[in-house]
Amino acid sequence: MRQKPNSHLLRRGRYSESGRAYLVTAVVYQRRSVFTDFFLGRLLVAELKQTHDLSLVDSLAWVIMPDHFHWLFELRSASLPQVMQRVKSKSTLTINRAIGAQGAFWQSGYHDRATRAEEDLIQIARYIIGNPLRAGLVEHVGDYPLWDAAWL
Incomplete structure:
Protein backbone atom coordinates (compact mmCIF):
# COMPACT_ATOMS: atom_id res chain seq x y z
CA MET A 1 0.00 0.00 0.00
CA ARG A 2 1.39 3.37 -1.02
CA GLN A 3 1.59 6.06 1.67
CA LYS A 4 0.09 9.46 1.06
CA PRO A 5 2.56 12.35 0.94
CA ASN A 6 2.77 14.43 4.11
CA SER A 7 3.43 17.83 2.53
CA HIS A 8 0.10 19.12 3.87
CA LEU A 9 1.45 18.57 7.40
CA LEU A 10 4.40 20.88 6.69
CA ARG A 11 2.06 23.89 6.61
CA ARG A 12 0.53 23.36 10.07
CA GLY A 13 1.72 25.80 12.68
CA ARG A 14 4.04 27.62 10.29
CA TYR A 15 5.03 31.02 11.58
CA SER A 16 7.52 33.42 10.04
CA GLU A 17 9.30 36.30 11.66
CA SER A 18 11.15 39.14 9.94
CA GLY A 19 14.83 39.17 10.91
CA ARG A 20 14.92 35.45 11.71
CA ALA A 21 17.04 33.03 9.69
CA TYR A 22 15.39 30.01 8.08
CA LEU A 23 16.72 26.90 6.43
CA VAL A 24 14.34 25.72 3.72
CA THR A 25 14.32 22.73 1.41
CA ALA A 26 12.15 22.29 -1.67
CA VAL A 27 12.03 19.14 -3.81
CA VAL A 28 11.44 18.76 -7.55
CA TYR A 29 8.19 17.01 -8.50
CA GLN A 30 8.72 13.22 -8.61
CA ARG A 31 12.33 13.86 -7.54
CA ARG A 32 13.45 14.28 -11.14
CA SER A 33 17.16 15.13 -11.34
CA VAL A 34 16.70 18.22 -13.50
CA PHE A 35 19.48 20.27 -11.93
CA THR A 36 22.17 17.99 -13.31
CA ASP A 37 21.69 20.43 -16.20
CA PHE A 38 23.83 23.42 -15.13
CA PHE A 39 21.75 25.87 -17.22
CA LEU A 40 18.53 24.87 -15.41
CA GLY A 41 20.29 25.18 -12.07
CA ARG A 42 21.40 28.71 -12.97
CA LEU A 43 17.77 29.62 -13.75
CA LEU A 44 16.87 28.71 -10.17
CA VAL A 45 19.91 30.64 -8.90
CA ALA A 46 18.59 33.71 -10.74
CA GLU A 47 15.28 33.44 -8.87
CA LEU A 48 17.03 33.10 -5.50
CA LYS A 49 19.19 36.11 -6.35
CA GLN A 50 16.19 38.19 -7.43
CA THR A 51 14.46 37.47 -4.12
CA HIS A 52 17.60 38.71 -2.36
CA ASP A 53 17.96 41.76 -4.65
CA LEU A 54 14.35 42.76 -3.94
CA SER A 55 15.21 42.77 -0.21
CA VAL A 63 23.04 24.67 -2.71
CA ILE A 64 21.11 23.27 -5.64
CA MET A 65 21.23 19.50 -5.69
CA PRO A 66 20.06 17.42 -8.68
CA ASP A 67 16.48 17.10 -7.40
CA HIS A 68 16.12 19.69 -4.59
CA PHE A 69 17.63 22.78 -3.03
CA HIS A 70 18.60 23.97 0.44
CA TRP A 71 18.58 27.68 1.19
CA LEU A 72 19.54 29.57 4.35
CA PHE A 73 18.26 33.13 4.49
CA GLU A 74 17.11 35.82 6.85
CA LEU A 75 13.59 37.12 6.23
CA ARG A 76 13.33 40.82 5.45
CA SER A 77 10.20 42.34 3.90
CA ALA A 78 8.11 39.23 3.14
CA SER A 79 6.77 36.24 5.01
CA LEU A 80 8.21 32.76 4.61
CA PRO A 81 5.19 31.51 2.62
CA GLN A 82 5.40 34.56 0.31
CA VAL A 83 9.11 34.00 -0.35
CA MET A 84 8.68 30.32 -1.11
CA GLN A 85 5.58 30.86 -3.24
CA ARG A 86 7.44 33.47 -5.27
CA VAL A 87 10.60 31.39 -5.80
CA LYS A 88 8.73 28.20 -6.62
CA SER A 89 6.18 29.79 -8.98
CA LYS A 90 8.65 32.02 -10.84
CA SER A 91 11.22 29.24 -11.20
CA THR A 92 8.50 26.86 -12.42
CA LEU A 93 7.55 29.28 -15.19
CA THR A 94 11.15 29.99 -16.17
CA ILE A 95 12.37 26.39 -16.11
CA ASN A 96 9.27 24.96 -17.79
CA ARG A 97 9.66 27.53 -20.56
CA ALA A 98 13.31 26.56 -21.00
CA ILE A 99 12.57 22.83 -21.31
CA GLY A 100 9.31 23.19 -23.24
CA ALA A 101 7.18 21.73 -20.47
CA GLN A 102 4.19 22.82 -18.46
CA GLY A 103 2.54 21.83 -15.21
CA ALA A 104 3.99 21.01 -11.81
CA PHE A 105 7.72 21.44 -11.38
CA TRP A 106 8.04 21.40 -7.58
CA GLN A 107 6.47 19.04 -5.07
CA SER A 108 3.82 20.83 -3.05
CA GLY A 109 4.99 22.30 0.22
CA TYR A 110 8.52 22.68 1.50
CA HIS A 111 10.42 21.94 4.66
CA ASP A 112 11.54 24.84 6.83
CA ARG A 113 13.37 25.23 10.08
CA ALA A 114 13.76 28.50 11.95
CA THR A 115 17.21 28.87 13.41
CA ARG A 116 17.63 29.60 17.10
CA ALA A 117 19.54 32.66 18.26
CA GLU A 118 22.36 30.57 19.70
CA GLU A 119 22.92 28.58 16.51
CA ASP A 120 26.00 29.27 14.42
CA LEU A 121 24.81 30.32 10.96
CA ILE A 122 28.25 29.71 9.46
CA GLN A 123 28.14 26.12 10.69
CA ILE A 124 24.69 25.67 9.13
CA ALA A 125 26.00 27.18 5.87
CA ARG A 126 28.92 24.72 5.90
CA TYR A 127 26.45 21.87 6.32
CA ILE A 128 24.42 23.16 3.37
CA ILE A 129 27.33 23.55 0.97
CA GLY A 130 28.73 20.17 2.06
CA ASN A 131 25.70 18.37 0.63
CA PRO A 132 27.33 17.58 -2.75
CA LEU A 133 30.30 16.02 -0.90
CA ARG A 134 28.07 13.85 1.31
CA ALA A 135 26.03 12.81 -1.74
CA GLY A 136 29.20 11.72 -3.53
CA LEU A 137 28.71 14.17 -6.40
CA VAL A 138 32.20 15.71 -6.03
CA GLU A 139 35.38 15.18 -4.05
CA HIS A 140 35.88 18.88 -3.20
CA VAL A 141 33.25 21.53 -2.50
CA GLY A 142 34.86 23.87 -5.03
CA ASP A 143 34.23 21.33 -7.79
CA TYR A 144 30.44 21.69 -7.43
CA PRO A 145 29.10 24.67 -9.40
CA LEU A 146 25.70 25.32 -7.81
CA TRP A 147 26.29 26.75 -4.34
CA ASP A 148 27.22 29.99 -2.63
CA ALA A 149 27.59 31.41 0.87
CA ALA A 150 27.72 35.01 2.08
CA TRP A 151 30.94 34.36 4.01
CA LEU A 152 33.01 33.35 0.98
Whole structure:
Protein backbone atom coordinates (compact mmCIF):
# COMPACT_ATOMS: atom_id res chain seq x y z
CA MET A 1 0.00 0.00 0.00
CA ARG A 2 1.39 3.37 -1.02
CA GLN A 3 1.59 6.06 1.67
CA LYS A 4 0.09 9.46 1.06
CA PRO A 5 2.56 12.35 0.94
CA ASN A 6 2.77 14.43 4.11
CA SER A 7 3.43 17.83 2.53
CA HIS A 8 0.10 19.12 3.87
CA LEU A 9 1.45 18.57 7.40
CA LEU A 10 4.40 20.88 6.69
CA ARG A 11 2.06 23.89 6.61
CA ARG A 12 0.53 23.36 10.07
CA GLY A 13 1.72 25.80 12.68
CA ARG A 14 4.04 27.62 10.29
CA TYR A 15 5.03 31.02 11.58
CA SER A 16 7.52 33.42 10.04
CA GLU A 17 9.30 36.30 11.66
CA SER A 18 11.15 39.14 9.94
CA GLY A 19 14.83 39.17 10.91
CA ARG A 20 14.92 35.45 11.71
CA ALA A 21 17.04 33.03 9.69
CA TYR A 22 15.39 30.01 8.08
CA LEU A 23 16.72 26.90 6.43
CA VAL A 24 14.34 25.72 3.72
CA THR A 25 14.32 22.73 1.41
CA ALA A 26 12.15 22.29 -1.67
CA VAL A 27 12.03 19.14 -3.81
CA VAL A 28 11.44 18.76 -7.55
CA TYR A 29 8.19 17.01 -8.50
CA GLN A 30 8.72 13.22 -8.61
CA ARG A 31 12.33 13.86 -7.54
CA ARG A 32 13.45 14.28 -11.14
CA SER A 33 17.16 15.13 -11.34
CA VAL A 34 16.70 18.22 -13.50
CA PHE A 35 19.48 20.27 -11.93
CA THR A 36 22.17 17.99 -13.31
CA ASP A 37 21.69 20.43 -16.20
CA PHE A 38 23.83 23.42 -15.13
CA PHE A 39 21.75 25.87 -17.22
CA LEU A 40 18.53 24.87 -15.41
CA GLY A 41 20.29 25.18 -12.07
CA ARG A 42 21.40 28.71 -12.97
CA LEU A 43 17.77 29.62 -13.75
CA LEU A 44 16.87 28.71 -10.17
CA VAL A 45 19.91 30.64 -8.90
CA ALA A 46 18.59 33.71 -10.74
CA GLU A 47 15.28 33.44 -8.87
CA LEU A 48 17.03 33.10 -5.50
CA LYS A 49 19.19 36.11 -6.35
CA GLN A 50 16.19 38.19 -7.43
CA THR A 51 14.46 37.47 -4.12
CA HIS A 52 17.60 38.71 -2.36
CA ASP A 53 17.96 41.76 -4.65
CA LEU A 54 14.35 42.76 -3.94
CA SER A 55 15.21 42.77 -0.21
CA LEU A 56 12.64 40.08 0.54
CA VAL A 57 15.43 38.05 2.14
CA ASP A 58 19.08 38.30 2.98
CA SER A 59 20.46 35.18 1.32
CA LEU A 60 23.16 33.55 3.45
CA ALA A 61 23.87 30.19 1.77
CA TRP A 62 22.34 27.82 -0.76
CA VAL A 63 23.04 24.67 -2.71
CA ILE A 64 21.11 23.27 -5.64
CA MET A 65 21.23 19.50 -5.69
CA PRO A 66 20.06 17.42 -8.68
CA ASP A 67 16.48 17.10 -7.40
CA HIS A 68 16.12 19.69 -4.59
CA PHE A 69 17.63 22.78 -3.03
CA HIS A 70 18.60 23.97 0.44
CA TRP A 71 18.58 27.68 1.19
CA LEU A 72 19.54 29.57 4.35
CA PHE A 73 18.26 33.13 4.49
CA GLU A 74 17.11 35.82 6.85
CA LEU A 75 13.59 37.12 6.23
CA ARG A 76 13.33 40.82 5.45
CA SER A 77 10.20 42.34 3.90
CA ALA A 78 8.11 39.23 3.14
CA SER A 79 6.77 36.24 5.01
CA LEU A 80 8.21 32.76 4.61
CA PRO A 81 5.19 31.51 2.62
CA GLN A 82 5.40 34.56 0.31
CA VAL A 83 9.11 34.00 -0.35
CA MET A 84 8.68 30.32 -1.11
CA GLN A 85 5.58 30.86 -3.24
CA ARG A 86 7.44 33.47 -5.27
CA VAL A 87 10.60 31.39 -5.80
CA LYS A 88 8.73 28.20 -6.62
CA SER A 89 6.18 29.79 -8.98
CA LYS A 90 8.65 32.02 -10.84
CA SER A 91 11.22 29.24 -11.20
CA THR A 92 8.50 26.86 -12.42
CA LEU A 93 7.55 29.28 -15.19
CA THR A 94 11.15 29.99 -16.17
CA ILE A 95 12.37 26.39 -16.11
CA ASN A 96 9.27 24.96 -17.79
CA ARG A 97 9.66 27.53 -20.56
CA ALA A 98 13.31 26.56 -21.00
CA ILE A 99 12.57 22.83 -21.31
CA GLY A 100 9.31 23.19 -23.24
CA ALA A 101 7.18 21.73 -20.47
CA GLN A 102 4.19 22.82 -18.46
CA GLY A 103 2.54 21.83 -15.21
CA ALA A 104 3.99 21.01 -11.81
CA PHE A 105 7.72 21.44 -11.38
CA TRP A 106 8.04 21.40 -7.58
CA GLN A 107 6.47 19.04 -5.07
CA SER A 108 3.82 20.83 -3.05
CA GLY A 109 4.99 22.30 0.22
CA TYR A 110 8.52 22.68 1.50
CA HIS A 111 10.42 21.94 4.66
CA ASP A 112 11.54 24.84 6.83
CA ARG A 113 13.37 25.23 10.08
CA ALA A 114 13.76 28.50 11.95
CA THR A 115 17.21 28.87 13.41
CA ARG A 116 17.63 29.60 17.10
CA ALA A 117 19.54 32.66 18.26
CA GLU A 118 22.36 30.57 19.70
CA GLU A 119 22.92 28.58 16.51
CA ASP A 120 26.00 29.27 14.42
CA LEU A 121 24.81 30.32 10.96
CA ILE A 122 28.25 29.71 9.46
CA GLN A 123 28.14 26.12 10.69
CA ILE A 124 24.69 25.67 9.13
CA ALA A 125 26.00 27.18 5.87
CA ARG A 126 28.92 24.72 5.90
CA TYR A 127 26.45 21.87 6.32
CA ILE A 128 24.42 23.16 3.37
CA ILE A 129 27.33 23.55 0.97
CA GLY A 130 28.73 20.17 2.06
CA ASN A 131 25.70 18.37 0.63
CA PRO A 132 27.33 17.58 -2.75
CA LEU A 133 30.30 16.02 -0.90
CA ARG A 134 28.07 13.85 1.31
CA ALA A 135 26.03 12.81 -1.74
CA GLY A 136 29.20 11.72 -3.53
CA LEU A 137 28.71 14.17 -6.40
CA VAL A 138 32.20 15.71 -6.03
CA GLU A 139 35.38 15.18 -4.05
CA HIS A 140 35.88 18.88 -3.20
CA VAL A 141 33.25 21.53 -2.50
CA GLY A 142 34.86 23.87 -5.03
CA ASP A 143 34.23 21.33 -7.79
CA TYR A 144 30.44 21.69 -7.43
CA PRO A 145 29.10 24.67 -9.40
CA LEU A 146 25.70 25.32 -7.81
CA TRP A 147 26.29 26.75 -4.34
CA ASP A 148 27.22 29.99 -2.63
CA ALA A 149 27.59 31.41 0.87
CA ALA A 150 27.72 35.01 2.08
CA TRP A 151 30.94 34.36 4.01
CA LEU A 152 33.01 33.35 0.98
